[in-house]
Amino acid sequence: xxxxxxxxxxxxxxxxxxxxxxxxxxxxxxxxxxxxxxxxxxxxxxxxxxxxxxxxxxxxxxxxxxxxxxxxxxxxxxxxxxxxxxxxxxxxxxxxxxxxxxxxxxxxxxxxxxxxxxxxxxxxxxxxxxxxxxxxxxxxxxxxxxxxxxxxxxxxxxxxxxxxxxxxxxxxxxxxxxxxxxxxxxxxxxxxxxxxxxxxxxxxxxxxxxxxxxxxxxxxxxxxxxxxxxxxxxxxxxxxxxxxxxxxxxxxxxxxxxxxxxxxxxxxxxxxxxxxxxxxxxxxxxxxxxxxxxxxxxxxxxxxxxxxxxx
Ligand code: SAM
Numbered sequence: 001x002x003x004x005x006x007x008x009x010x011x012x013x014x015x016x017x018x019x020x021x022x023x024x025x026x027x028x029x030x031x032x033x034x035x036x037x038x039x040x041x042x043x044x045x046x047x048x049x050x051x052x053x054x055x056x057x058x059x060x061x062x063x064x065x066x067x068x069x070x071x072x073x074x075x076x077x078x079x080x081x082x083x084x085x086x087x088x089x090x091x092x093x094x095x096x097x098x099x100x101x102x103x104x105x106x107x108x109x110x111x112x113x114x115x116x117x118x119x120x121x122x123x124x125x126x127x128x129x130x131x132x133x134x135x136x137x138x139x140x141x142x143x144x145x146x147x148x149x150x151x152x153x154x155x156x157x158x159x160x161x162x163x164x165x166x167x168x169x170x171x172x173x174x175x176x177x178x179x180x181x182x183x184x185x186x187x188x189x190x191x192x193x194x195x196x197x198x199x200x201x202x203x204x205x206x207x208x209x210x211x212x213x214x215x216x217x218x219x220x221x222x223x224x225x226x227x228x229x230x231x232x233x234x235x236x237x238x239x240x241x242x243x244x245x246x247x248x249x250x251x252x253x254x255x256x257x258x259x260x261x262x263x264x265x266x267x268x269x270x271x272x273x274x275x276x277x278x279x280x281x282x283x284x285x286x287x288x289x290x291x292x293x294x295x296x297x298x299x300x301x302x303x304x305x306x307x308x309x310x311x
Pocket of ligand 1: 080102103157179180185189
């Protein structure tokens with residue numbers, strides 16, 4: 001994957017009818033570009049860490065891109081946010097202290113705080129602009145999150161934060177969720193072995209680490225590298241899947257690592273009971289059956305995971 005962290009989505013694309021289009025440039029090196037017609041640019045800035053643009057899209061609604069990569073859209077965010085939050089929490093079964101690295105849009109934080117069994121949630125985001133921007137443009141997430149006593153927002157590099165936890169503060173978590181950008185720019189270090197090793201040292205016994213791990217069809221190396229690191233650090237390392245329309249390329253992989261091999265085999269019946277205990281809140285994508293099925297990998301992805309395990 002080429003490092004195009006300086007890329008700025010070209011707003012230059014104007015169709016013959018005068019409509020503006022924004023292109024996702026994440027897969028330029030693969031010769032793949034997805035373009036979105038723009039009804040209105042709501043916000044655009046170069047922050048201390050990356051290029052940020054938010055626009056109204058006729059079908060997907062509000063769309064956020066960072067450095068030419070789609071982060072979140074109003075229409076399909078629920079799929080990714082629910083699967084990144086509920087799968088590790090229900091697999092664990094008794095998670096009280098949760099850490100999110102990245103996630104500045106507060107979408108996953110909002111899902112985690114739906115679990116009344118969670119006692120404390122810390123979010124460590126490198127870019128303060130993204131958090132301030134979420135308060136203004138994604139109040140549906142940020143408002144309930146910042147109003148919740150259990151929530152703490154930290155502005156820091158995720159690598160530095162977990163290194164500090166592991167070395168000094170002694171802070172430990174039951175679940176760590178890495179809702180990062182892709183392995184370019186500030187997000188690159190969050191796909192490194194030293195980062196995963198530091199995360200492991202910050203987990204309580206039986207803790208779970210989940211990661212945003214790209215789309216295997218277009219980003220196979222990302223999944224290979226992460227799962228191979230997981231297998232060296234944890235008793236169990238694999239991924240689970242969901243299809244998110246604006247994460248172009250088919251299945252989206254979410255890395256899953258823990259020392260408790262039983263967790264990903266938790267039965268649908270047990271997951272349903274844990275959902276009730278957590279408050280039985282409504283969901284639009286996650287169900288106990290979807291969680292069980294998400295770990296059933298198609299052959300080409302299972303082969304990638306097996307190859308990673310042999311590395
Ligand atoms: N769901 C999106 C995806 O799959 O691409 C990610 C959404 S979230 C907005 C990604 C966040 O990770 C961004 O706000 C970015 O600033 C943050 N981030 C990137 N590198 C980071 C780092 N080293 N430490 C903490 N946060 C980081």
